[in-house]
Amino acid sequence: MTNRIDYLNKIKTNTHNNLADSTTLIKTFDDMDNGFVNNILVNGSTILFRNTSEMIKNNKKYTYGTHGTPTTNDLCVAISMLERSDKTMVTCSGLMALTSTFLCILKPNDHALVVDSVYNPLKQFCKMLLTRFNVHVDFFDPRDEYNLKTLLRTNTKLIHLESPCSNTFEILDIHSICKYIKQRSNRCVISMDNSWATPLIYKPITQGVDISICALTKYPTGCSDVVIGSVSTTKKLSLAFNNFERLIGTTSSSYNCTLVLKNLKSVFVRLYYHHNSVVKVCKYLTTSGYVSHVFSPILPWSPDHKLWKRDYKLSNGIISFTLKSNKIEDYKRLLDGLKIFGLGWSWGGYKSLAAIADTKHRHFKGITNTPIIRLQIGFEDINDLINDLDNSFQHVNNKKT
Protein backbone atom coordinates (compact mmCIF):
# COMPACT_ATOMS: atom_id res chain seq x y z
CA MET A 1 0.00 0.00 0.00
CA THR A 2 1.29 3.45 -0.88
CA ASN A 3 2.23 5.75 2.00
CA ARG A 4 0.14 8.93 2.25
CA ILE A 5 3.05 11.19 3.18
CA ASP A 6 5.15 9.92 0.23
CA TYR A 7 2.14 10.43 -2.05
CA LEU A 8 1.67 13.99 -0.74
CA ASN A 9 5.37 14.77 -1.27
CA LYS A 10 5.34 13.24 -4.75
CA ILE A 11 2.46 15.48 -5.80
CA LYS A 12 4.17 18.52 -4.31
CA THR A 13 7.37 17.74 -6.28
CA ASN A 14 5.54 16.97 -9.53
CA THR A 15 3.54 20.18 -9.59
CA HIS A 16 6.65 22.37 -9.14
CA ASN A 17 4.85 25.09 -7.27
CA ASN A 18 3.21 25.81 -3.97
CA LEU A 19 -0.28 24.45 -4.34
CA ALA A 20 -3.07 26.09 -2.34
CA ASP A 21 -4.45 23.97 0.49
CA SER A 22 -7.79 23.47 -1.23
CA THR A 23 -6.01 22.01 -4.29
CA THR A 24 -3.72 19.81 -2.21
CA LEU A 25 -6.68 18.39 -0.28
CA ILE A 26 -8.53 17.40 -3.44
CA LYS A 27 -5.45 16.22 -5.32
CA THR A 28 -3.91 14.19 -2.50
CA PHE A 29 -6.55 12.71 -0.20
CA ASP A 30 -8.15 10.18 -2.52
CA ASP A 31 -7.78 6.40 -2.71
CA MET A 32 -4.13 6.25 -3.84
CA ASP A 33 -4.17 2.62 -4.98
CA ASN A 34 -7.47 2.08 -6.80
CA GLY A 35 -8.38 5.48 -8.13
CA PHE A 36 -11.59 6.14 -6.25
CA VAL A 37 -12.12 9.86 -5.65
CA ASN A 38 -12.57 9.42 -1.90
CA ASN A 39 -10.08 7.78 0.41
CA ILE A 40 -10.72 4.27 1.66
CA LEU A 41 -12.28 3.32 4.98
CA VAL A 42 -10.29 0.80 7.03
CA ASN A 43 -11.98 -0.15 10.28
CA GLY A 44 -10.27 -2.35 12.81
CA SER A 45 -8.85 -3.16 16.20
CA THR A 46 -6.57 -6.20 15.55
CA ILE A 47 -3.80 -6.03 12.98
CA LEU A 48 -2.07 -9.34 12.19
CA PHE A 49 1.68 -9.86 12.43
CA ARG A 50 3.42 -12.31 10.12
CA ASN A 51 5.48 -13.90 12.91
CA THR A 52 6.40 -13.52 16.60
CA SER A 53 9.51 -11.47 16.02
CA GLU A 54 7.44 -8.89 14.13
CA MET A 55 4.96 -9.01 17.02
CA ILE A 56 7.64 -8.51 19.69
CA LYS A 57 9.48 -5.75 17.83
CA ASN A 58 6.17 -3.88 17.54
CA ASN A 59 7.60 -1.51 14.95
CA LYS A 60 5.12 -2.05 12.10
CA LYS A 61 3.33 1.04 10.82
CA TYR A 62 0.02 -0.32 12.11
CA THR A 63 -0.04 -2.40 15.30
CA TYR A 64 -3.43 -1.91 16.95
CA GLY A 65 -6.63 0.06 16.28
CA THR A 66 -6.10 2.73 18.94
CA HIS A 67 -2.58 3.39 17.57
CA GLY A 68 -3.96 4.38 14.16
CA THR A 69 -5.46 2.93 10.98
CA PRO A 70 -4.76 3.95 7.36
CA THR A 71 -7.90 6.09 7.60
CA THR A 72 -7.20 7.88 10.90
CA ASN A 73 -3.65 8.34 9.63
CA ASP A 74 -4.94 9.98 6.43
CA LEU A 75 -6.91 12.51 8.46
CA CYS A 76 -3.87 13.25 10.65
CA VAL A 77 -1.72 13.83 7.55
CA ALA A 78 -4.39 16.12 6.05
CA ILE A 79 -4.75 18.20 9.23
CA SER A 80 -0.96 18.42 9.68
CA MET A 81 -0.67 19.61 6.08
CA LEU A 82 -3.27 22.34 6.75
CA GLU A 83 -1.88 23.34 10.16
CA ARG A 84 1.78 23.18 9.00
CA SER A 85 2.40 20.96 12.01
CA ASP A 86 4.77 18.04 12.57
CA LYS A 87 2.15 15.79 14.15
CA THR A 88 -1.62 15.60 14.54
CA MET A 89 -3.51 13.47 17.05
CA VAL A 90 -7.25 12.92 16.52
CA THR A 91 -9.45 12.71 19.60
CA CYS A 92 -13.00 11.56 20.32
CA SER A 93 -14.24 15.19 20.64
CA GLY A 94 -13.07 18.77 20.37
CA LEU A 95 -13.27 19.06 24.15
CA MET A 96 -11.05 15.99 24.54
CA ALA A 97 -8.51 17.63 22.19
CA LEU A 98 -8.38 20.59 24.60
CA THR A 99 -8.30 18.60 27.84
CA SER A 100 -5.68 16.15 26.44
CA THR A 101 -3.42 19.08 25.68
CA PHE A 102 -3.65 20.34 29.27
CA LEU A 103 -3.09 16.84 30.69
CA CYS A 104 -0.11 16.22 28.42
CA ILE A 105 1.69 19.48 29.20
CA LEU A 106 0.91 20.20 32.86
CA LYS A 107 2.10 18.56 36.07
CA PRO A 108 1.49 19.37 39.77
CA ASN A 109 2.54 22.87 40.87
CA ASP A 110 2.53 24.20 37.30
CA HIS A 111 0.62 27.34 36.46
CA ALA A 112 -1.51 27.87 33.34
CA LEU A 113 -2.95 31.03 31.82
CA VAL A 114 -6.17 30.85 29.83
CA VAL A 115 -8.12 33.55 28.02
CA ASP A 116 -11.26 34.43 30.02
CA SER A 117 -13.72 34.16 27.07
CA VAL A 118 -12.58 30.59 26.40
CA TYR A 119 -14.92 27.73 25.48
CA ASN A 120 -16.71 27.29 28.81
CA PRO A 121 -16.47 23.46 29.20
CA LEU A 122 -12.68 23.88 29.15
CA LYS A 123 -12.92 26.50 31.89
CA GLN A 124 -14.97 24.05 33.97
CA PHE A 125 -12.32 21.35 33.37
CA CYS A 126 -9.65 23.78 34.66
CA LYS A 127 -11.69 24.64 37.74
CA MET A 128 -13.06 21.19 38.63
CA LEU A 129 -10.34 18.79 37.47
CA LEU A 130 -6.98 20.54 37.20
CA THR A 131 -7.25 21.87 40.74
CA ARG A 132 -7.34 18.21 41.91
CA PHE A 133 -3.86 17.81 40.41
CA ASN A 134 -2.66 20.99 42.08
CA VAL A 135 -2.41 22.94 38.86
CA HIS A 136 -3.31 26.59 39.27
CA VAL A 137 -5.08 28.36 36.41
CA ASP A 138 -5.58 32.12 35.96
CA PHE A 139 -7.87 33.66 33.37
CA PHE A 140 -6.77 36.80 31.54
CA ASP A 141 -8.81 39.58 29.97
CA PRO A 142 -8.93 39.17 26.15
CA ARG A 143 -9.21 42.94 25.81
CA ASP A 144 -6.04 43.66 27.80
CA GLU A 145 -2.67 42.25 26.71
CA TYR A 146 -1.13 43.91 29.77
CA ASN A 147 -3.27 41.70 32.01
CA LEU A 148 -1.75 38.58 30.41
CA LYS A 149 1.74 40.01 30.89
CA THR A 150 1.23 40.72 34.59
CA LEU A 151 -0.20 37.24 35.28
CA LEU A 152 2.80 35.41 33.81
CA ARG A 153 4.76 33.56 36.51
CA THR A 154 8.06 31.71 36.59
CA ASN A 155 6.13 28.43 36.86
CA THR A 156 3.70 29.25 34.01
CA LYS A 157 3.91 26.17 31.78
CA LEU A 158 0.96 26.60 29.44
CA ILE A 159 -0.73 29.61 27.87
CA HIS A 160 -3.98 28.70 26.20
CA LEU A 161 -5.44 31.10 23.65
CA GLU A 162 -8.68 31.05 21.74
CA SER A 163 -9.28 33.53 18.96
CA PRO A 164 -11.82 34.72 18.04
CA CYS A 165 -13.09 33.86 21.53
CA SER A 166 -16.30 31.93 22.19
CA ASN A 167 -19.61 33.81 21.76
CA THR A 168 -18.21 37.37 21.87
CA PHE A 169 -15.43 36.82 19.31
CA GLU A 170 -12.66 38.98 20.81
CA ILE A 171 -9.59 38.61 18.58
CA LEU A 172 -6.16 38.23 20.17
CA ASP A 173 -2.99 39.41 18.50
CA ILE A 174 -1.56 35.89 18.38
CA HIS A 175 1.67 36.88 16.66
CA SER A 176 2.48 39.56 19.19
CA ILE A 177 1.49 37.43 22.22
CA CYS A 178 3.67 34.52 21.04
CA LYS A 179 6.62 36.83 20.41
CA TYR A 180 6.32 38.31 23.90
CA ILE A 181 5.94 34.95 25.67
CA LYS A 182 8.91 33.41 23.85
CA GLN A 183 11.06 36.37 24.89
CA ARG A 184 10.05 36.02 28.54
CA SER A 185 10.22 32.24 28.92
CA ASN A 186 11.67 29.31 27.04
CA ARG A 187 9.72 26.66 28.97
CA CYS A 188 6.25 28.05 28.38
CA VAL A 189 4.12 26.20 25.81
CA ILE A 190 1.44 28.08 23.84
CA SER A 191 -1.71 26.30 22.71
CA MET A 192 -4.57 27.76 20.72
CA ASP A 193 -8.14 26.71 19.97
CA ASN A 194 -8.50 27.38 16.23
CA SER A 195 -12.05 26.02 15.85
CA TRP A 196 -13.61 29.35 14.82
CA ALA A 197 -11.42 29.75 11.74
CA THR A 198 -10.30 26.17 10.93
CA PRO A 199 -6.73 25.73 9.61
CA LEU A 200 -7.99 26.62 6.12
CA ILE A 201 -8.34 30.26 7.23
CA TYR A 202 -5.76 30.65 9.99
CA LYS A 203 -2.56 28.76 10.80
CA PRO A 204 -1.58 29.37 14.45
CA ILE A 205 1.68 27.41 14.22
CA THR A 206 3.05 29.78 11.57
CA GLN A 207 2.47 32.63 14.07
CA GLY A 208 4.45 31.10 16.94
CA VAL A 209 1.84 28.84 18.58
CA ASP A 210 3.15 25.38 19.61
CA ILE A 211 -0.15 23.47 19.66
CA SER A 212 -3.13 24.18 17.40
CA ILE A 213 -6.43 22.58 18.36
CA CYS A 214 -9.55 22.24 16.24
CA ALA A 215 -13.05 20.99 17.05
CA LEU A 216 -13.39 19.14 13.74
CA THR A 217 -17.02 18.64 14.84
CA LYS A 218 -17.75 22.16 13.61
CA TYR A 219 -16.91 23.44 10.08
CA PRO A 220 -14.53 20.64 8.98
CA THR A 221 -17.36 18.11 9.41
CA GLY A 222 -20.07 20.58 8.45
CA CYS A 223 -23.06 18.25 8.80
CA SER A 224 -23.62 17.98 12.58
CA ASP A 225 -23.12 14.22 12.31
CA VAL A 226 -19.71 13.65 13.91
CA VAL A 227 -18.00 14.58 17.17
CA ILE A 228 -14.21 14.69 16.72
CA GLY A 229 -11.20 16.89 17.54
CA SER A 230 -7.57 17.38 16.52
CA VAL A 231 -4.37 18.45 18.28
CA SER A 232 -1.53 19.52 15.98
CA THR A 233 1.95 20.14 17.34
CA THR A 234 5.37 21.41 16.37
CA LYS A 235 8.31 19.01 16.17
CA LYS A 236 9.61 19.73 19.66
CA LEU A 237 6.33 18.43 21.17
CA SER A 238 5.67 15.49 18.83
CA LEU A 239 7.37 12.88 21.01
CA ALA A 240 5.56 14.03 24.15
CA PHE A 241 2.21 13.81 22.35
CA ASN A 242 3.07 10.43 20.74
CA ASN A 243 3.72 8.99 24.19
CA PHE A 244 0.70 10.71 25.73
CA GLU A 245 -1.60 9.41 22.97
CA ARG A 246 -0.58 5.82 23.83
CA LEU A 247 -0.99 6.41 27.56
CA ILE A 248 -4.43 8.00 27.41
CA GLY A 249 -5.82 5.79 24.60
CA THR A 250 -7.73 8.48 22.74
CA THR A 251 -8.61 8.09 19.07
CA SER A 252 -11.53 8.57 16.71
CA SER A 253 -13.28 5.91 14.65
CA SER A 254 -12.06 5.40 11.10
CA TYR A 255 -15.61 5.95 9.90
CA ASN A 256 -15.77 9.40 11.49
CA CYS A 257 -12.37 10.23 9.98
CA THR A 258 -13.59 9.44 6.44
CA LEU A 259 -16.57 11.74 6.96
CA VAL A 260 -14.24 14.58 7.98
CA LEU A 261 -11.80 13.85 5.11
CA LYS A 262 -14.66 14.03 2.62
CA ASN A 263 -16.08 17.26 4.02
CA LEU A 264 -12.70 18.98 4.48
CA LYS A 265 -12.56 19.36 0.69
CA SER A 266 -15.48 21.77 0.71
CA VAL A 267 -14.69 23.76 3.91
CA PHE A 268 -13.24 26.70 2.05
CA VAL A 269 -16.25 27.01 -0.25
CA ARG A 270 -18.69 26.60 2.63
CA LEU A 271 -16.93 29.29 4.68
CA TYR A 272 -17.29 31.72 1.77
CA TYR A 273 -21.01 31.07 1.71
CA HIS A 274 -21.30 31.39 5.51
CA HIS A 275 -19.36 34.65 5.34
CA ASN A 276 -21.68 36.20 2.75
CA SER A 277 -24.75 35.19 4.74
CA VAL A 278 -23.30 36.60 7.97
CA VAL A 279 -22.66 39.93 6.19
CA LYS A 280 -26.39 40.09 5.36
CA VAL A 281 -27.54 39.05 8.84
CA CYS A 282 -25.17 41.63 10.36
CA LYS A 283 -26.73 44.31 8.20
CA TYR A 284 -30.23 43.25 9.20
CA LEU A 285 -29.45 43.07 12.93
CA THR A 286 -27.61 46.40 13.12
CA THR A 287 -30.45 48.23 11.36
CA SER A 288 -33.42 46.34 12.84
CA GLY A 289 -33.99 48.61 15.83
CA TYR A 290 -34.44 45.64 18.19
CA VAL A 291 -30.82 44.92 18.97
CA SER A 292 -28.49 46.74 21.34
CA HIS A 293 -25.17 45.11 20.42
CA VAL A 294 -23.97 42.84 17.62
CA PHE A 295 -20.82 40.77 18.18
CA SER A 296 -18.91 40.15 14.95
CA PRO A 297 -15.38 41.15 13.95
CA ILE A 298 -16.58 41.92 10.40
CA LEU A 299 -18.30 45.10 11.65
CA PRO A 300 -16.05 48.08 10.83
CA TRP A 301 -16.65 49.60 14.29
CA SER A 302 -15.79 46.39 16.13
CA PRO A 303 -12.61 46.72 18.25
CA ASP A 304 -11.50 43.45 16.59
CA HIS A 305 -12.03 44.55 13.00
CA LYS A 306 -8.44 45.57 12.30
CA LEU A 307 -6.96 42.27 13.50
CA TRP A 308 -9.71 40.31 11.75
CA LYS A 309 -8.82 42.03 8.48
CA ARG A 310 -5.13 41.34 9.01
CA ASP A 311 -5.44 37.70 10.11
CA TYR A 312 -8.73 36.24 8.83
CA LYS A 313 -10.44 38.24 6.07
CA LEU A 314 -13.32 35.74 6.15
CA SER A 315 -15.98 35.15 8.78
CA ASN A 316 -17.45 31.78 9.62
CA GLY A 317 -21.23 31.44 10.07
CA ILE A 318 -21.61 32.58 13.68
CA ILE A 319 -22.77 35.92 15.01
CA SER A 320 -24.12 37.01 18.42
CA PHE A 321 -26.23 39.87 19.73
CA THR A 322 -27.94 41.30 22.77
CA LEU A 323 -31.45 42.75 22.85
CA LYS A 324 -32.36 46.27 23.90
CA SER A 325 -34.49 44.62 26.55
CA ASN A 326 -32.49 42.80 29.20
CA LYS A 327 -35.44 40.66 30.34
CA ILE A 328 -34.71 36.96 29.97
CA GLU A 329 -38.40 36.48 29.05
CA ASP A 330 -37.90 38.54 25.88
CA TYR A 331 -34.85 36.46 24.94
CA LYS A 332 -36.85 33.27 25.41
CA ARG A 333 -39.82 34.64 23.44
CA LEU A 334 -37.54 35.60 20.56
CA LEU A 335 -35.97 32.13 20.34
CA ASP A 336 -39.29 30.32 20.81
CA GLY A 337 -40.81 32.39 18.00
CA LEU A 338 -38.24 31.20 15.42
CA LYS A 339 -39.70 28.78 12.88
CA ILE A 340 -36.72 28.02 10.62
CA PHE A 341 -33.76 28.34 12.99
CA GLY A 342 -33.46 25.31 15.24
CA LEU A 343 -32.67 25.66 18.94
CA GLY A 344 -29.52 23.68 19.59
CA TRP A 345 -25.90 23.64 20.68
CA SER A 346 -22.86 23.63 18.48
CA TRP A 347 -22.35 25.21 15.07
CA GLY A 348 -20.60 24.61 11.76
CA GLY A 349 -23.31 22.70 9.90
CA TYR A 350 -25.83 23.45 7.14
CA LYS A 351 -28.64 23.91 9.65
CA SER A 352 -29.21 27.39 11.10
CA LEU A 353 -29.26 27.35 14.87
CA ALA A 354 -29.99 29.74 17.71
CA ALA A 355 -28.88 29.42 21.32
CA ILE A 356 -28.62 31.49 24.49
CA ALA A 357 -24.93 31.71 25.32
CA ASP A 358 -23.86 31.49 28.91
CA THR A 359 -21.37 34.19 29.90
CA LYS A 360 -21.95 34.05 33.68
CA HIS A 361 -18.61 32.31 34.18
CA ARG A 362 -16.68 35.32 32.87
CA HIS A 363 -14.46 37.32 35.20
CA PHE A 364 -14.21 40.19 32.70
CA LYS A 365 -17.77 41.04 31.70
CA GLY A 366 -17.18 43.82 29.15
CA ILE A 367 -20.56 44.62 27.67
CA THR A 368 -21.84 41.14 28.33
CA ASN A 369 -23.82 41.52 31.52
CA THR A 370 -27.02 40.55 29.70
CA PRO A 371 -27.77 37.22 28.00
CA ILE A 372 -26.33 36.77 24.51
CA ILE A 373 -28.06 35.14 21.57
CA ARG A 374 -25.77 33.21 19.28
CA LEU A 375 -26.78 32.34 15.73
CA GLN A 376 -25.19 29.86 13.36
CA ILE A 377 -26.21 30.89 9.86
CA GLY A 378 -26.51 27.76 7.74
CA PHE A 379 -27.52 27.10 4.15
CA GLU A 380 -31.27 27.78 4.14
CA ASP A 381 -32.20 30.70 1.87
CA ILE A 382 -30.89 33.89 3.47
CA ASN A 383 -34.13 35.84 2.91
CA ASP A 384 -36.12 33.09 4.64
CA LEU A 385 -33.73 33.27 7.59
CA ILE A 386 -33.91 37.06 7.87
CA ASN A 387 -37.73 36.93 7.62
CA ASP A 388 -37.75 34.32 10.37
CA LEU A 389 -35.75 36.64 12.63
CA ASP A 390 -37.86 39.64 11.70
CA ASN A 391 -41.17 37.86 12.39
CA SER A 392 -39.96 36.72 15.76
CA PHE A 393 -38.67 40.19 16.71
CA GLN A 394 -42.06 41.67 15.78
CA HIS A 395 -43.81 39.00 17.82
CA VAL A 396 -41.71 39.87 20.91
CA ASN A 397 -42.38 43.58 20.48
CA ASN A 398 -46.12 43.20 19.87
CA LYS A 399 -46.46 41.16 23.06
CA LYS A 400 -45.00 44.11 24.97
CA THR A 401 -47.44 46.76 23.69
Ligand SMILES: *Cc1c(COP(=O)(O)O)cnc(C)c1O
Ligand atom coordinates in the same frame (compact mmCIF):
# COMPACT_ATOMS: atom_id res chain seq x y z
C1 LIG B 1 -17.52 23.22 20.18
C2 LIG B 1 -16.23 23.69 20.59
C3 LIG B 1 -15.28 22.83 21.12
C4 LIG B 1 -15.59 21.39 21.48
O1 LIG B 1 -15.91 20.59 20.40
P1 LIG B 1 -16.74 19.24 20.62
O2 LIG B 1 -16.32 18.40 19.48
O3 LIG B 1 -18.18 19.64 20.58
O4 LIG B 1 -16.34 18.65 21.94
C5 LIG B 1 -14.04 23.34 21.41
N1 LIG B 1 -13.73 24.63 21.21
C6 LIG B 1 -14.63 25.49 20.71
C7 LIG B 1 -14.23 26.90 20.51
C8 LIG B 1 -15.90 25.06 20.38
O5 LIG B 1 -16.80 25.93 19.92
